Amino acid sequence: MPVKLHVDKISLSFGGIKALNEVEFQVNAGEIFAVIGPNGAGKTSLINSINGFYHPQAGAIIFEGSDITHMPPYKRAALGISRTFQNIALYTNATVLDNLMAARHIHMKTGMLSGALFWGAAQREELAHRRRVEEIIDFLEMEHIRKSIVGTLSYGLRKLVELGRALALEPTLLLLDEPMAGMNIEEKEDMARFILDIHELQGTTIMLIEHDIGLVMDISHHIAVIDFGVKIGEGAPAEISRDEAVIAAYLGEEEH
Amino acid sequence: MANIHPAGVFDTTYEQDMSVDRTARDKLWKNLAFVALLLVPLASVSGPLELGWISDQYVGLIARISIFVIAVQGLNILVGYTGQISLGHAAFMAIGAYGSAIMARELGFSFWTALPASALLTGAIGLLFGLPSLRVKGFYLAMATLAAQFIIPWVLRYPLEDLTGGPRPLSVPAPIIGPFVAYADDELTDGEPFAFQAGDPYFVDVISLELTDATAYTVVELVNPAGDVLPYGDVSMTVSRDSAGNITRLTYIASKAGEYQAVVRAEAGGSFKAVVRRSKALSFATDIAMYYIIVPLAVLLMFLARNIIRTRTGRAFVSVRDNDLAAELLGINVFGYKLRAFFLSAVYAGIAGCLLAFERNSLSLYAFELDISIEMLAMLIIGGAGFPLGAMFGVTFIRILQEAFIPFLRPWLADFLPQLFPFVDAVNITSAINPIVFGGALIIFLALEPRGIAHRWEVLKAAWKLRPYAY
Ligand SMILES: Nc1ncnc2c1ncn2[C@@H]1O[C@H](COP(=O)(O)OP(=O)(O)OP(=O)(O)O)[C@@H](O)[C@H]1O
Ligand SMILES: [Mg+2]
Numbered sequence: 001m002p003v004k005l006h007v008d009k010i011s012l013s014f015g016g017i018k019a020l021n022e023v024e025f026q027v028n029a030g031e032i033f034a035v036i037g038p039n040g041a042g043k044t045s046l047i048n049s050i051n052g053f054y055h056p057q058a059g060a061i062i063f064e065g066s067d068i069t070h071m072p073p074y075k076r077a078a079l080g081i082s083r084t085f086q087n088i089a090l091y092t093n094a095t096v097l098d099n100l101m102a103a104r105h106i107h108m109k110t111g112m113l114s115g116a117l118f119w120g121a122a123q124r125e126e127l128a129h130r131r132r133v134e135e136i137i138d139f140l141e142m143e144h145i146r147k148s149i150v151g152t153l154s155y156g157l158r159k160l161v162e163l164g165r166a167l168a169l170e171p172t173l174l175l176l177d178e179p180m181a182g183m184n185i186e187e188k189e190d191m192a193r194f195i196l197d198i199h200e201l202q203g204t205t206i207m208l209i210e211h212d213i214g215l216v217m218d219i220s221h222h223i224a225v226i227d228f229g230v231k232i233g234e235g236a237p238a239e240i241s242r243d244e245a246v247i248a249a250y251l252g253e254e255e256h
Numbered sequence: 257m258a259n260i261h262p263a264g265v266f267d268t269t270y271e272q273d274m275s276v277d278r279t280a281r282d283k284l285w286k287n288l289a290f291v292a293l294l295l296v297p298l299a300s301v302s303g304p305l306e307l308g309w310i311s312d313q314y315v316g317l318i319a320r321i322s323i324f325v326i327a328v329q330g331l332n333i334l335v336g337y338t339g340q341i342s343l344g345h346a347a348f349m350a351i352g353a354y355g356s357a358i359m360a361r362e363l364g365f366s367f368w369t370a371l372p373a374s375a376l377l378t379g380a381i382g383l384l385f386g387l388p389s390l391r392v393k394g395f396y397l398a399m400a401t402l403a404a405q406f407i408i409p410w411v412l413r414y415p416l417e418d419l420t421g422g423p424r425p426l427s428v429p430a431p432i433i434g435p436f437v438a439y440a441d442d443e444l445t446d447g448e449p450f451a452f453q454a455g456d457p458y459f460v461d462v463i464s465l466e467l468t469d470a471t472a473y474t475v476v477e478l479v480n481p482a483g484d485v486l487p488y489g490d491v492s493m494t495v496s497r498d499s500a501g502n503i504t505r506l507t508y509i510a511s512k513a514g515e516y517q518a519v520v521r522a523e524a525g526g527s528f529k530a531v532v533r534r535s536k537a538l539s540f541a542t543d544i545a546m547y548y549i550i551v552p553l554a555v556l557l558m559f560l561a562r563n564i565i566r567t568r569t570g571r572a573f574v575s576v577r578d579n580d581l582a583a584e585l586l587g588i589n590v591f592g593y594k595l596r597a598f599f600l601s602a603v604y605a606g607i608a609g610c611l612l613a614f615e616r617n618s619l620s621l622y623a624f625e626l627d628i629s630i631e632m633l634a635m636l637i638i639g640g641a642g643f644p645l646g647a648m649f650g651v652t653f654i655r656i657l658q659e660a661f662i663p664f665l666r667p668w669l670a671d672f673l674p675q676l677f678p679f680v681d682a683v684n685i686t687s688a689i690n691p692i693v694f695g696g697a698l699i700i701f702l703a704l705e706p707r708g709i710a711h712r713w714e715v716l717k718a719a720w721k722l723r724p725y726a727y
Contacts, residue, residue, distance in 0.1 A: 051585065077587035089582040091575065102571045106587035112596060115567035116560040126567060130270045169586065 001028040003065075004173055004205045005050065010059030012045055012229075019045040020056065021229040027173075027222075032199055032206045034220035036213065038249070042229040043209045044086055047175045050207075051083050052076045063173070078106045082171030084162045086178045086209075092151035096142060096161050099150060100133040103168035107132075133168055140164050140194060156187040163194065174198065174206045181211065188212070192219055217241065225249070276562065293318070293551055297544040304544075312543070319547045321655050322554035323611045328635050328647035329561050330604025335633070336641035337565060338597035339577030340389055341397050344404030345632050348602045350624035351378040352609025354412050357428045357619055358419050364494045367431030367540075367614055375606040381408075382602020389594045405626050413621055426619040429491040431549065432509060434537030435462040444530040450518045452534060454481075454510035460539040464507040465518060465532050472526025476506050481514025511541045546615045553611070557604065562644050564600070573597055577642075634694070638701045640710025649709035654694070662693055669693075 005027040012020040019042045027033045035043050048054040050061055052073035060069045068076055091099050108129060114122040137146050140160055145153060150161060159179060166174060179195070180188045192215060198204050210216050216223065217237040225233040225246045233246040240246055296318060299309040327349055334340050355374035359365040365373065388400035412420045420426055444450050444465070454461040465476060478486045478493070486508070488495050496505040510516055520530045540546050564570050572593045575583035580590050613619050631654070639650020662669075669689050674682040705712055 053581070053584075072589075073584040074587050074589045077585055083585060085582075089579055089585075091578045091582070093578065094574070098571070102575045102583075102588075103586045105568060105572055105575075108568045110568045112564055112569045112600065115569050116564045118563040118567065122567060126274060127270055130274065134270070165586075 001030060003027070004029040004063070005207070006060075006062035007046070007050065008060040008062055010046075010049055010056035010061065012042075012049060012054055012056040018229045020049065020226075022059065023226065023229070023231050024059075025224050025231065025234060027205060027207060029205055030199075030203050031221040032195070032208060032219055034208045034210060034216045034223045035226065036210065036216055036223060037226040041226045043226065044177055045229075046226070047083060047177050047207070047209065051081055051175060077169060080170075080172035081175065082166040082169040082173070083175035084159075084166050084177055084179055086181065088155075088158050088162055090150045090158060090162055090165065093149065095147050095149055096137070096153075096164070097133065097146050099161060099165050100136060100168045101129065103165045104129040104133065106169065136164050136167050139197075140167075141190075156183045159183065159187075159191070160194075163191070167198065172204060174204050176206065176208045176210075178209050178211065180215065188215065195219060274566075276566070290555060293555075294548075297547050300544065302542075302544065315547055316543050317655065317659055319543065319550045319615060321651055322550045323608050323615065324632070324635070324651040324655070325648050326554050326557050326611070327605050327608035328632050328639070328651050329558060330601040330608070331632055331636050332641060332643075332647045333561060333565075333573070333604065334597045334601035335636060336643070336646060337570065337577060338573040338594060340386075340594060340597060341394065342401040342404075342598075342601065343398050343626070343629050343633075344385060344401040344408070345601070345605055346624040346626070346628035347405045347408035348378050348382055348605035349609035349612065349628075350408055350412060350621065351381055351602075352606030353613040353619055353624070354416075354420050354426070354609075355606070356610035357426055357613045360429055361426075361491055362419065367429075368433075371607065371610050374610045375603045378606025378609065379599045379603040382605070383595055383599045385602075386595050386598025389598065390591050402626075405629055409621050409624060420621075423621065427491045428613045428617050428619060429509070430511060430539055430541035430617060431546075431614055432460065432462075432537040432539045435464075435535035436537065438533055438535040440534045442532050444518070444520050444532055446527070447519065447521050450532060451515055452518075453515055455513045457511065457513070457542050458539060458545060459536050460541070461510045461516075462507060462535050462537045463510060463516070463518065463532060464505065464535070465503075465520070465530060466505050467503055467520070468529045470502050470522065470526065470528040472523040474502060474520060474522045474526065474528050476503055477517075477519045477521070478506070478508055479517040479519075480510075481512055481516065509537065509539065511539055540614075541617075543615075550611050550615065553607070557607065558644075558648065561604075565644060569593075569596065631694075634698050636708075637706075638698060638708055640708025640713075643708065643710030643714070645713065646708055646710040649713065653709060654697070657693065657697060658690065662690060665689075665693075 003026045007023060007025050009022045009024045010020055011018070011022055023042070023046065035046060037043055045054055049056050052068075052071060056069070060067055062068070063076070063079060063081065068079070091102065108125055110122045110125050134146075137143060140163065142157070142160060142164065145157060150158060153161065159182075163176070163179060176195070180191050183191065195206060195208070196219060199206055208216070208220060220237060223235065223237055223240045224231055225240065225243075227249045232249055233240060233243045235243070296310060297303050297315050298305050299307045300315050301308045301310070301312045327345065331342065331345050334342055352374045355377045356367075356370040359370040359373055360367065385401060385404040389397055392400060413422050442450065452461070452463065467474060467476070480486055486493060490508075492509040492511065494507045495503055498504050518532060520528065522528050540549055565573070572583065572588045575586060575588055576590050576593050583590050609624075612623070635650035635654050636646060637650070638653055639648065640646035666689060670686050673685045673689070673692070674680070677685060701708065
């Protein structure tokens with residue numbers, strides 16, 4: 001399998017805090033790759049570095065063979081990297097539909113002038129993308145809330161809408177930062193099913209951060225463990241659950 | 257904003273769901289309103305039908321409201337939709353106004369080319385003053401745009417004084433279409449006065465003199481009905497010269513009724529060939545004619561803005577406003593869209609400025625000071641920032657307040673306010689009535705309906721459409 005993403009020994013610090021310390025791993029195209037680790041381990045910082053919000057002081061981010069370390073986030077989005085946030089960053093005053101339409105930006109062409117006239121091509125484009133967005137809404141089973149204002153929705157639904165928005169970019173690498181945090185069992189199961197479906201139907205490479213170890217073991221192909229900004233283990237789920245260092249740092253702590 | 261359907265109306269296609277007018281009735285109302293607006297001048301006292309149903313002052317009032325609706329809609333794009341701030345909007349209007357006036361006066365541009373050219377010029381300068389938005393937001397950005405409000409009028413007043421007239425009023429020619437009907441050609445001889453009659457304010461006479469084969473220095477004298485010799489700098493006159501400085505062509509638009517005279521004289525011993533050609537052009541020198549440029553243009557620009565807002569660019573603007581981090585993640589070049597908003601906003605300001613110049617025929621820098629920038633922001637807030645009709649509601653409300661309501665209340669306020677503030681000189685109070693009422697209205701809106709009239713309007717419209725079911 002070709003390498004989709006290569007995180008090449010990146011280090012990131014904030015003042016005295018070393019959030020990431022020479023972290024290195026490779027994500028193969030088409031796999032579900034999980035990153036686990038205790039609170040404050042540096043997982044979100046890792047996603048922020050991959051998507052361009054943070055700039056590691058050392059190391060490189062290689063996406064599909066090209067170095068994107070110094071690329072601004074909006075260009076990385078256009079390359080096919082999309083993400084969700086641990087603490088949700090939706091447009092709360094807009095409808096679900098509008099949130100997803102906004103995410104069609106990179107796939108649309110209409111500029112200011114043709115948009116102003118709203119003739120021919122601009123109108124057809126608007127329509128085509130509206131259809132695509134409706135497909136995503138159907139896929140995530142959110143038809144009933146498509147015209148709801150996001151701010152009025154429950155936390156679990158917002159997480160789902162955010163996944164929908166990330167999908168509307170039609171990414172080839174999807175970064176999910178704790179997509180199931182704060183959900184009830186039923187919502188978690190739905191979310192897990194959606195993640196598997198996205199992977200299966202669209203062949204999207206998925207990088208997942210999640211605290212629910214059982215779930216991570218179930219759905220991921222490969223797992224990296226970080227603690228205090230350092231990668232302390234990596235391997236298939238079965239290997240990870242046997243790894244001494246991992247158990248000491250993380251799994252062990254979960255078990256009492 | 258979720259679109260609210262009238263009870264019983266359901267969308268069956270996405271086209272229908274995306275359209276601005278949901279039902280045939282929505283569309284009908286809008287068209288009726290537009291037609292009514294177009295009929296106003298016809299029903300006015302000096303309208304061509306001489307109906308006299310509406311006072312002339314309303315024709316000018318609606319035209320001026322429309323100009324400011326254009327300007328404030330520009331501000332709405334920047335402030336309401338993109339979430340940036342500008343305290344320099346009036347200065348951008350000044351660029352449109354002085355830019356188009358100078359293009360018409362000095363470069364011989366017609367109104368029709370000066371309008372888009374000055375709009376683009378203003379857009380480019382708006383872009384320049386939008387550059388600080390790369391680094392700063394909110395208060396600091398406000399300060400950066402305030403710099404525009406001080407720099408631009410200063411540049412117009414001092415370094416460009418030769419072109420703008422500095423603090424003195426600058427006159428601007430009326431827009432014309434044409435000249436397109438030539439109706440007479442005559443040859444002129446040395447010193448022989450040539451007289452012609454001009455009359456119609458709409459279909460004006462254009463006289464153009466062509467001089468060839470001059471062997472000595474020649475002068476051309478044009479005398480208007482009042483008996484004044486018109487200076488070469490007159491705004492209705494364009495003069496071309498050859499490399500030796502001799503006049504080769506002179507064109508004059510005679511918009512005043514009466515007899516004009518043209519005389520060509522050569523220095524002793526000189527000779528020349530002069531041909532005078534008279535033709536007709538459609539002129540927009542009157543308030544009523546300008547109304548038919550300004551009002552449809554305002555409607556068109558509102559329509560274009562509405563479309564920009566509901567398509568890709570507008571969604572990017574709103575994304576930048578609501579969460580710029582998330583916008584970046586969606587592949588939106590945040591800085592690029594901020595600049596687009598500054599550009600578009602300045603283009604609207606430039607168009608409004610140009611219209612103002614040609615509507616008044618006379619320009620003064622006092623019309624573009626800081627208080628006007630702030631007044632436009634207040635209009636936007638009162639009307640509803642981030643709503644498609646916010647600018648229209650805000651400007652109309654404030655202008656009616658200023659031009660109809662305050663004059664009506666003035667005598668009463670002049671009595672009442674000095675009793676309320678006995679410690680202030682009564683003379684000062686009377687002169688402060690305007691700002692007091694304006695400020696009062698702003699405070700009331702900020703306290704009671706900070707989202708503005710447009711929001712109220714949408715709530716009311718929704719309630720009306722949902723009848724007979726209240727919920
Ligand atoms: N913008 C920032 N400024 C300063 N410190 C930061 C910043 N972002 C992260 N950190 C620090 O970096 C370290 C790693 O944080 P990060 O959010 O990446 O952890 P995490 O693994 O995602 O934790 P959690 O499981 O709680 O989400 C923490 O010590 C955090 O305080
Ligand atoms: Mg985190």
